[in-house]
Amino acid sequence: MLNYLIILLFLSALFSTDLSAQEISLTGKKWMLTELQKGVVSESSDKMQTPYLIFSEDGSFTGNASCNSISGSYTFDGKYKLKMTAASTRMMCENMETETAFLKALQKTNNVILKDNVLMLQSGKMLLAKLEGNSVETSLTNTNWELYELVGKSVGTGSNGAPYTINFSDDKKVSAKFCNTLGGRFKRNSDNAMKINIEISTMMACPEMEMEMIFKDALGLVGQYSIENNTDLILHNGKVVLARFRVSDK
Secondary structure, three states: OHHHHHHHHHHHHHHHHHHHOOOOOOEOEEEEEEEEOOEEOOOOOOOOOOOEEEEOOOOEEEEEOOOOEEEEEEEEOOOOEEEEEEEEOOOOOOOOHHHHHHHHHHHHOOEEEEEOOEEEEEEOOEEEEEEEEEEOOOOOEOOOEEEEEEOOEEOOOOOOOOOOEEEEOOOOEEEEEOOOEEEEEEEEOOOOEEEEEEEEEOOOOOOOHHHHHHHHHHHHHOOEEEEEOOOEEEEEEOOEEEEEEEEOOO
């Protein structure tokens, strides 16, 4: 009986050690703030967002602190030790209380606990913030979008075998590769309204020049955009769909 109890205690200790040593992943999710050490999180509005963090595999992270965008670097041992260095834009909003508290929490964080899809930021044993894991939404910017429909007609690859693509950057620049390389700028707001202005183009002649002119005209007519199923970008003007793109891994 004694030997049986010893074996049980040994196995219990062994499994507990294995569980505590299990590695966890911070990447692949959008961590939305649900609770701060001193009070609940302010509700989002037209100018204020619910704070969130997105961790990348390369040791960087991006997010929003409520009013301002944040970005920075982090080190994580895969188990519980986490340190973050964050910087933010400097826009002023009416209520900065949540943002200030969130940024202080990031600065103080030195360890985390992940339980039931809730990420708890801690300083020692002190709980600083709780964040809930959500699916990462495909971003309009920094995503390579491949054209597959233009004004209602299916589109394949170009005469050179390459797909037609468009890219939007964080600094409001847009670039597209059709027969020629197109460049310009875009504007958008929180209601997904969008304006695209193509300013430059290379001048190479190719068999699909007529389609390229239609493509350029369509971009000039864009009034809104939407992202569906995290895979498709729709450029439209009211109910008129001008172009459809899908996420490309090329």
